[in-house]
Each structure stands twice: as structure tokens, then as C-alpha cells.
Amino acid sequence: xxxxxxxxxxxxxxxxxxxxxxxxxxxxxxxxxxxxxxxxxxxxxxxxxxxxxxxxxxxxxxxxxxxxxxxxxxxxxxxxxxxxxxxxxxxxxxxxxxxxxxxxxxxxxxxxxxxxxxxxxxxxxxxxxxxxxxxxxxxxxxxxxxxxxxxxxxxxxxxxxxxxxxxxxxxxxxxxxxxxxxxxxxxxxxxxxxxxxxxxxxxxxxxxxxxxxxxxxxxxxxxxxxxxxxxxxxxxxxxxxxxxxxxxxxxxxxxxxxxxxxxxxxxxxxxxxxxxxxxxxxxxxxxxxxxxxxxxxxxxxxxxxxxxxxxxxxxxxxxxx
Amino acid sequence: xxxxxxxxxxxxxxxxxxxxxxxxxxxxxxxxxxxxxxxxxxxxxxxxxxxxxxxxxxxxxxxxxxxxxxxxxxxxxxxxxxxxxxxxxxxxxxxxxxxxxxxxxxxxxxxxxxxxxxxxxxxxxxxxxxxxxxxxxxxxxxxxxxxxxxxxxxxxxxxxxxxxxxxxxxxxxxxxxxxxxxxxxxxxxxxxxxxxxxxxxxxxxxxxxxxxxxxxxxxxxxxxxxxxxxxxxxxxxxxxxxxxxxxxxxxxxxxxxxxxxxxxxxxxxxxxxxxxxxxxxxxxxxxxxxxxxxxxxxxxxxxxxxxxxxxxxxxxxxxxxxxxxxxxxxxxxxxxxxxxxxxxxxxxxxxxxxxxxxxxxxxxxxxxxxxxxxxxxx
Numbered sequence: 081x082x083x084x085x086x087x088x089x090x091x092x093x094x095x096x097x098x099x100x101x102x103x104x105x106x107x108x109x110x111x112x113x114x115x116x117x118x119x120x121x122x123x124x125x126x127x128x129x130x131x132x133x134x135x136x137x138x139x140x141x142x143x144x145x146x147x148x149x150x151x152x153x154x155x156x157x158x159x160x161x162x163x164x165x166x167x168x169x170x171x172x173x174x175x176x177x178x179x180x181x182x183x184x185x186x187x188x189x190x191x192x193x194x195x196x197x198x199x200x201x202x203x204x205x206x207x208x209x210x211x212x213x214x215x216x217x218x219x220x221x222x223x224x225x226x227x228x229x230x231x232x233x234x235x236x237x238x239x240x241x242x243x244x245x246x247x248x249x250x251x252x253x254x255x256x257x258x259x260x261x262x263x264x265x266x267x268x269x270x271x272x273x274x275x276x277x278x279x280x281x282x283x284x285x286x287x288x289x290x291x292x293x294x295x296x297x298x299x300x301x302x303x304x305x306x307x308x309x310x311x312x313x314x315x316x317x318x319x320x321x322x323x324x325x326x327x328x329x330x331x332x333x334x335x336x337x338x339x340x341x342x343x344x345x346x347x348x349x350x351x352x353x354x355x356x357x358x359x360x361x362x363x364x365x366x367x368x369x370x371x372x373x374x375x376x377x378x379x380x381x382x383x384x385x386x387x388x389x390x391x392x393x394x395x396x397x398x399x400x401x
Numbered sequence: 402x403x404x405x406x407x408x409x410x411x412x413x414x415x416x417x418x419x420x421x422x423x424x425x426x427x428x429x430x431x432x433x434x435x436x437x438x439x440x441x442x443x444x445x446x447x448x449x450x451x452x453x454x455x456x457x458x459x460x461x462x463x464x465x466x467x468x469x470x471x472x473x474x475x476x477x478x479x480x481x482x483x484x485x486x487x488x489x490x491x492x493x494x495x496x497x498x499x500x501x502x503x504x505x506x507x508x509x510x511x512x513x514x515x516x517x518x519x520x521x522x523x524x525x526x527x528x529x530x531x532x533x534x535x536x537x538x539x540x541x542x543x544x545x546x547x548x549x550x551x552x553x554x555x556x557x558x559x560x561x562x563x564x565x566x567x568x569x570x571x572x573x574x575x576x577x578x579x580x581x582x583x584x585x586x587x588x589x590x591x592x593x594x595x596x597x598x599x600x601x602x603x604x605x606x607x608x609x610x611x612x613x614x615x616x617x618x619x620x621x622x623x624x625x626x627x628x629x630x631x632x633x634x635x636x637x638x639x640x641x642x643x644x645x646x647x648x649x650x651x652x653x654x655x656x657x658x659x660x661x662x663x664x665x666x667x668x669x670x671x672x673x674x675x676x677x678x679x680x681x682x683x684x685x686x687x688x689x690x691x692x693x694x695x696x697x698x699x700x701x702x703x704x705x706x707x708x709x710x711x712x713x714x715x716x717x718x719x720x721x722x723x724x725x726x727x728x729x730x731x732x733x734x735x736x737x738x739x740x741x742x743x744x745x746x747x748x749x750x751x752x753x754x755x756x757x758x759x760x761x762x763x764x765x766x767x768x769x770x771x772x773x774x775x776x777x778x779x
Contacts, residue, residue, distance in 0.1 A: 146750050164758035165765075171480060187669030188751070198769050199762045204755060290469035393573070 083139040083273050085332025085351070088155065089117050089166070089326065090147030093186025093213055094299060095123040096329040097148060099133070103131075103332055104173065107259075108133065109326045117376075118147045122154055141349045142166070142336030144295030144328050146187070146266070150264040153386045154377060157348035158336045163265050168192050168199045171295050173334055174321050179291040182280075182310065182318070184300035191285045194206070205284050219255065219272065219395045227303075230269060235268035245275030272309040273305040277313055294318045294390055296326045322380030366390060407420075411428070413476035415464040418629035419555045420654050423548035423588050424480070431536050431759035436466035436476040445470060450745055451502055454703050459633060459714040459744055460626040461493050465500060466581035472506050483514035487688030488719050543592070550595045551574070554586050556653040557599065559638075562650060563607045564640030570612040579603050612644065613691045617763050622694045623653040623712035624720050627743050634712055634743060635752050641710075649706070651697035652690070675700060677760035683724040691719030694728055702734035707763045709736060710756075715744035737763065 084099060089096040095118060099108040110125050129136075143151040144166040163185075173176045175226050179372070189212050193201040205212070220227045241258045244250045251272065251354045258268050259350060293383045296376055301324040323330060325396040342346060351399045365372050375395045378386045387395045411434045414424050421437045428435045439445070441463060449466030468479055479501075479598050484491030494512035501508065536544075558579065566575040576586055589595055619641060627633050628650055660672065679696035686692055698709050713720035713729060724740050731738040739759045741752065 146754070162761065164754070165761045194768075198766055200760060200766065201731075202762065273763075287725070302629040331768070370439070370442040372443055379554045 081137050084131075084139045084141050084275060085333045085337040086141045086155075087147075087166075087326075087329035087331070088122065088141070088143045088151050088157075089328035089332060090122065090143065090145040091186050091251075091299075091328070092146055093217075094325070095121040095125060095145075095147070096326040097129065098248075098323075098326050098329040098333055099121075099129065099136070100333045100337065102139075104337060106323060106330065109323060109329070111325050114147075114203050118150055119154060119361065122151055123191070123357075123359065126155070126352055127367075130352045130355060135352065138347060138352075140333070140335075140336040140340040142332030142339075144332040144339065148332075149388070150378075154350075154352060156348040158345075158347055158349075159332070159339050161332055161335055163328050164190065164192055164202050164204075165198065166328045168194060168331070169322070169334050170323075170327040170331035171226045171340030172197055172295065172328065174328070175293055175295060175319070175324075176243060177293050179252040180288075180294045182285075182294065182296045184212060184296075184306070185298040188212060189280060189284050189298075189300075191280075191290075192289055193288055193290075201288060203284050203286075203288065212396075215251075216272075216276075216300065216303065219252070223259075223269075225265070225269075229289050230370045230383045231273075231302070231306065231308075233266055234269035234303075234309060235275050237264070237266035240270035240274055241266055241267045242355075243271040243275040244267070245277075245279035251275060269307075270305060273303070273309040276311040277306060281313065290314060290316075292316055296320050296325045299325055301325070354380075363389070366395065368394060397399070409434055410478050411476045412478045412480060413438055413468070413471035414480040415467045416441055416630065416632075417626055418631065418654065419559075419583065420552075420629070420657075421531050422555060422583075423552040423654070425587075426548040427544050430547060431541065431571045431656055436471055436474050438471035438476075441467065441630070446745055447772065452504060454496075456716060457496075458489070458716050459492075460490065460624075461497065462745065463626075463630070463633060464493065464495055468497060468501055469504070469506075472501070472508060474647075477508050478512045479508055481512050483509060483512045485514075486686060487718075488717075490689065497590070498738065501604055513660065513771040541675055543726050546553070547589075547592050547595070549655075550592065551586055551589065552654045552658060553593065554602065555583075556655050557602055557652075558582055558586070563638065563642065563647055565606050565611060566608050567616045567645045568614050568641070569646050572643065574609045575606075575642070575702075576610060580707055581605070608635055615674055616645055616647045617707045617767065618705070619646045619760070619763070620651065620697065620706045620709045621712065622697045622701070622709055623690065624714055625652055625657060625690055627712040627714050629657070635749055637710070637712070639754055639755070641716065642755060642758070646760055649701070651693060652698075652735075675719055678703075682730055683719065683723065687719050687722050689717065689719030692718060694723040697728050698727065698736065698738055699734055702736040708759065709738045711738055711742070711761075712741040712760065715742050727769065737766075 084248060086106065093112060093114060095112045095114045097110040098106060099109050101186045108129065110128060112121050112125055114121050127182045141155055141157045141158040142161060144161050144163055148160050148216055163367065167181060167183050171181050176197060179194050182249045183190045188205050190202060190204040192199055216230065217227055220230050225233060241263050244254045255268055294312060296307055296318045301320045305319060307318055333380045358381050361376060363374050366375050375387060376389045377384060390396055412428045413436050416438055425435045436619050445463060445466030446467050449462035450467045453465050454463040472661055473778040481494040483494055494510065497509045562575050564577045582605055621628055638648050674693055679692045683692045683695050694711060701709050727738050727740065739755065741755060
């Protein structure tokens with residue numbers, strides 16, 4: 081029977097699931113909106129996989145993304161890895177000569193510098209989310225443009241306006257100003273793409289040496305306007321991998337696969353039927369000290385499975401995760 | 402005058418890591434009542450944020466929170482450090498005094514200005530105020546000596562915990578021993594009990610079961626308050642320890658006291674020499690610890706550390722200057738450096754992601770290098 085490796089990337093905006101075969105080829109990918117409910121989304125994703133592929137033999141499971149701990153508890157993951165490591169692993173498996181990865185997701189943007197197939201440096205946006213997916217989403221919504229048409233429309237512009245990209249709030253008010261002045265939507269969108277890329281270079285990628293091959297990953301890579309702006313400002317071509325939107329999940333799967341192979345262990349995967357189980361999250365505020373930590377408790381069929389959220393470890397340490 | 406209206410002086414000061422222990426020791430030994438602020442919690446932060454200017458950096462806000470909570474508990478005299486140079490911190494004491502007065506608190510604030518021996522000025526001040534107990538010079542010296550020895554123990558305690566935490570077999574063991582010893586150091590009353598405490602610390606830590614797991618070494622540099630206060634840096638030392646990292650700081654309590662509170666002639670001589678390491682990147686004092694940060698990155702690289710994490714509060718000017726020099730320092734000295742900006746909003750998940758990614762990167766690079774070394778020998 082064919083064995084599969086499962087990779088799950090729980091991000092702020094999307095939750096992605098991938099299945100790889102034994103040769104680490106992508107068999108199936110799912111890109112679902114997290115919509116503020118990661119548990120339901122993971123369950124839904126597993127349900128879809130189960131429905132389409134039937135009972136499959138899962139060899140290894142890896143989770144990543146900001147919801148990686150939660151996903152790991154839910155499905156029983158073999159490895160839980162941060163996004164930087166997984167994105168690099170996925171990129172290198174498709175393009176071994178990669179030297180730079182530009183990654184823009186829903187809430188954060190990062191640059192990963194790779195030399196000789198190893199990550200040597202990286203940076204993530206620190207205090208500002210301007211230029212990330214959620215911001216573009218919001219602007220598209222405000223202008224009444226479907227997000228998947230954003231790039232296409234921006235590319236039609238011949239005379240982009242200049243928009244302040246320093247800060248999401250300034251960018252928005254600048255856009256409104258330009259719009260009221262009578263600039264065309266194309267020019268405003270192109271201007272916004274340029275501003276965001278400028279912000280990326282002066283903020284995230286500051287001081288990093290960008291060498292080819294340059295990959296552009298993450299949900300925002302779907303936006304051709306941003307890609308074009310990157311290429312114009314870098315004066316180099318930028319490659320978008322075929323599965324740009326699920327690279328994190330692919331990386332998690334690859335790392336999980338390698339982990340199980342090298343340790344020769346059995347997977348900790350809890351089985352596809354977790355999709356059918358009833359999960360509930362209850363939270364309460366601990367009054368033990370003025371920190372008032374919010375303790376989150378995960379129940380599966382009314383049995384307490386995990387607790388987290390406390391600073392002191394009073395609650396989380398009472399139950400094994 | 403304020404002091405004439407109150408019978409008993411109840412002293413408080415801002416939190417910065419474990420510095421409350423030596424400070425408490427000094428004032429208590431001078432016969433003064435001390436009310437340290439409750440440990441920093443979310444309430445401290447919320448109070449601070451509510452009453453501080455939005456664009457001030459996090460230390461000012463946490464200080465305000467500390468002061469309010471201590472005044473609520475009955476403190477009436479605040480001791481605050483001053484400062485010089487381009488860092489705004491030098492003005493924080495004054496600003497805080499005005500904010501607290503506007504809030505209607507009744508208190509006195511003593512601001513210690515570095516660098517030239519203002520410590521004695523403070524003691525004189527304190528001496529004048531506390532005429533109920535007349536402290537002789539001998540008393541004062543004794544109080545300072547006890548506090549100083551405690552500070553040295555606290556630094557030793559930190560360093561021991563850095564070594565043990567990444568390799569402890571049962572997670573949390575180091576923290577338990579650490580907290581137990583911390584309490585004991587806090588409780589020491591006489592200097593006689595201090596001298597054998599060093600061995601006690603070593604012994605207590607050697608009782609923790611450890612593995613022979615390989616660790617990586619990461620240095621922590623940056624703005625002093627964010628480096629020393631675990632509430633602000635989200636327990637970075639503990640988090641890194643749990644990730645299997647042996648950490649080291651560029652600054653300890655005793656260093657800060659030496660540089661800021663002691664008269665010039667007692668200052669460490671190697672400090673100036675260390676600062677020269679910042680050349681040619683930053684050649685002069687730029688306020689705060691900006692120059693130190695760069696110098697210490699070089700220092701850590703020379704000591705064979707695997708990486709450095711640079712901490713600063715959002716809007717910290719000196720460290721922003723340092724930050725812009727860091728890519729070149731990092732390249733020239735072949736040491737990876739990650740800058741983390743801390744603010745009231747620092748989301749713990751994002752912070753953890755960066756720490757994990759950084760340690761992953763270092764571990765992986767080490768593996769690759771070791772692999773290459775083995776193969777080039779054959």
C-alpha cells in the first residue's frame with residue numbers, strides 16, 4: 081500500500097494540507113481559509129482528504145505555521161517546525177540552487193537567505209504588518225476588487241502613483257487621497273504594490289544580500305503586481321514555484337518524512353478519524369496572580385486533552401501534551 | 402517639605418530582573434522600610450501603558466506600572482536612575498514624577514544621576530532623611546558591601562542556570578533550584594553567611610540531572626532593560642534554554658551597577674577596552690548601550706559563540722543605530738545575529754517562531770560544517 085506523508089500549515093489566513101508520496105512528490109494539496117477557527121478547518125481538511133482518498137496509510141506528519149502547536153496536539157504530529165525552516169526545506173527540494181526566498185503570508189513577511197543549501201540568515205517583519213496578505217485583502221475589499229484580480233489590474237498601469245508604504249494606516253489614507261484626486265484604480269494599485277515592496281526592502285530585507293535564484297512564496301505570490309514590483313526593484317527575475325501557496329506545508333511534510341526515516345520510528349499520527357471526533361475549546365481566566373492568563377483547554381469528546389496559555393506553567397504542566 | 406509630613410520613609414524602585422534584591426538589602430540595612438513593587442504582571446503593563454506617552458519606549462511604561470503598584474501598597478519614596486547622553490532614559494525619572502503627580506499620588510522621588518559618584522549624594526540624602534537611625538559611614542559601607550555581594554551571587558546564579566537549563570533531563574528542574582536559591586539569597590541578613598553561599602549554588606546545580614546533549618551557544622546583547630527584565634523579553638533566557646541553547650548576556654546586574662552607580666574610580670578598566678571592539682562600526686558613544694551591543698557581538702564572535710540575539714524596545718534610538726551597523730558586523734565576524742524588537746504587543750507565538758528558526762538555523766549550519774570538516778580530513 082502506498083504510504084503518504086501529511087504536512088499541515090496553520091496560518092493566520094489560510095490552513096494548508098498536503099500529502100506527499102514516498103518519493104516526496106506532491107499528490108494532493110488543500111488551501112482552506114482558516115476563518116478564525118483552526119480546529120474546525122483542520123478537521124474539515126482531513127475530512128476532505130479522507131473522502132477523496134479513502135483510508136490511506138500515513139507514514140509521517142509535520143505541522144508548521146503560527147497554529148502549529150495546536151495542530152500538532154490535534155493530529156499527533158511527529159515534528160512541529162517553524163515556518164522559516166519549513167519554507168526553506170520546501171524551496172530547496174524543488175530548486176536546490178535557491179539563494180533567496182521572499183515569503184509573504186497573511187500576517188507576516190520574511191526573507192530567508194540561503195547559501196550552499198543551508199539557511200544562513202533570515203528576517204521577519206517585526207512591528208508592522210503593512211504589505212502582508214491581510215492588508216492587501218482589506219484594500220481590495222475596500223476598492224471592491226476581487227483579490228485574485230488585484231495583480232492583473234495593477235499590471236495595466238503605465239503611470240503608477242506614489243503611495244506611502246511605511247505604515248498600513250498611512251498607506252490607506254494616502255490611497256484614499258489619491259483616489260479622491262482622480263487617479264485611476266490601476267495606477268493606485270500599482271503604486272500600492274511598489275510601496276509595499278519598497279517597505280519590504282527597507283524593513284524586512286534591510287542589509288541582506290539578495291542573490292539569484294530568488295523564489296517568491298506564500299499566498300501573496302499569487303499577486304502578479306507584487307511580483308512585477310519585486311522584479312523591477314531588484315532588476316532581476318523572480319521565480320514563483322508551482323505550489324507557492326502551500327510551500328510551508330510541503331516543507332513540514334518533507335521534514336517529518338526525513339525525521340521518521342532517520343529515527344526509524346512509527347508515526348504518532350492519531351488517524352484520519354479525528355475529523356469525526358468532537359473537539360471543543362473552553363477557556364477561563366486564571367485568577368492566581370494579576371497576570372490573569374487566559375487558559376485554553378482542549379477537550380476531545382469531553383475528555384481534557386491539553387491545556388495551554390499560562391505564563392507560570394501551573395495549568396499546562398498538569399497535563400501531558 | 403514632603404519628608405517632614407511623613408513619619409516613616411517607605412522606599413520603592415523600579416524592577417529590572419533581580420536588582421530588587423540588592424537594592425532592598427541596602428535600604429533595609431540603613432534602617433529604612435522598603436516596599437518593592439509587586440512583580441511585573443499584565444496589570445503592571447496595562448497601568449503603565451494607560452498613563453504613559455504612547456511613543457515612549459517600553460521601560461518607561463513598565464516603570465510607571467511598577468511605581469503605581471508600589472505606591473498603592475504604601476510606598477512614599479521612589480528611587481529612580483537617571484542617565485546621560487542621547488538615550489531618552491535620562492529624562493524618564495522627571496517625566497515619571499510629573500505623570501505620577503498628575504495622577505494625584507503623594508510621594509518624593511530621588512533620581513540618581515550618573516556618572517560621577519552621585520551614589521554618595523543619595524546616601525547623604527537618605528542619611529539626612531532617616532534621622533531616626535543615625536547611620537555611620539561604617540553602617541553605610543557595610544550595607545553596600547552586603548548588597549554588592551548579593552548582586553555577585555545573583556549573577557553567578559544566572560550563569561549557572563544558563564549552563565544547566567539546556568541539558569537538564571527533567572524540564573523545570575533548573576527553574577526550581579533557581580527560585581529556591583533566589584529566595585535564600587533574598588533572605589540572607591549577615592555577610593558571614595554569604596561567603597560559603599557560592600559553593601552552595603554550585604552544589605545545588607550539580608545535583609540536577611543532566612544529559613550530555615550537545616548545545617549551541619548564543620549571546621544576548623542589546624538595550625539593558627530588555628535584556629535584564631524577563632517580563633519584558635518574554636523570558637528569552639528560559640525559552641532559549643528549553644530549546645537547547647546555552648545563553649550568555651552582555652550585561653549583568655553587577656556590570657550595570659559598576660557602570661552607572663559607582664564613582665568613576667571604581668569603574669572596571671576593561672570596559673573601555675571592550676568598547677574599542679565596536680570600531681570601525683560605531684566609533685563613539687551613541688547613548689544607551691548601542692556601542693556596547695556592537696562591541697559585544699564582536700566579543701561573542703571572538704569567544705566562539707554560534708550566534709547573537711539583539712534585543713531592543715520599540716523606538717529605542719541608540720539600538721536602532723546599532724541595528725543598522727549589525728549586518729556588516731555579522732558578516733565581517735561570521736556570526737549570525739537576529740534583532741528582536743520588543744513592545745507591549747510582542748505576540749508570544751511570533752517571538753517563539755523567531756527563536757526556533759534562529760536555533761534551527763544555527764544547529765543546521767553546525768551539522769553541515771562538522772560534516773564538511775570530517776569529509777575534508779579524509
